[in-house]
Amino acid sequence: MSEPPDFPADDPPPTPPVEPDAGDCCGEGCVPCIFDLYEEALERYRRDLAQWRQRHPDAAHFPPDRTGNR
Numbered sequence: 001m002s003e004p005p006d007f008p009a010d011d012p013p014p015t016p017p018v019e020p021d022a023g024d025c026c027g028e029g030c031v032p033c034i035f036d037l038y039e040e041a042l043e044r045y046r047r048d049l050a051q052w053r054q055r056h057p058d059a060a061h062f063p064p065d066r067t068g069n070r
Contacts, residue, residue, distance in 0.1 A: 007056070007059065007062075008056075011052070011055065011056070013049065013052050013056075013059075013062070014045055014048040014049050014052055015045075016042070016045050017038055017041035017042055017045055019038060020034045020035060020038055
């Protein structure tokens with residue numbers, strides 16, 4: 001695996017949201033549920049990551065997207 005390129009300090013890659021544990025949900029049918037909020041944050045992250053990668057084509061595979069999105 002190659003070393004990641006140096007990321008600009010003024011435009012760091014986005015940070016993925018932390019996935020809640022199954023026990024974090026109270027099971028009361030909240031609207032929105034903590035998992036709904038996570039999915040919204042995940043979509044924002046994916047969008048932001050795609051935009052960041054467009055601005056930094058030399059870093060197309062960094063950071064690795066561990067959210068299942070390629």
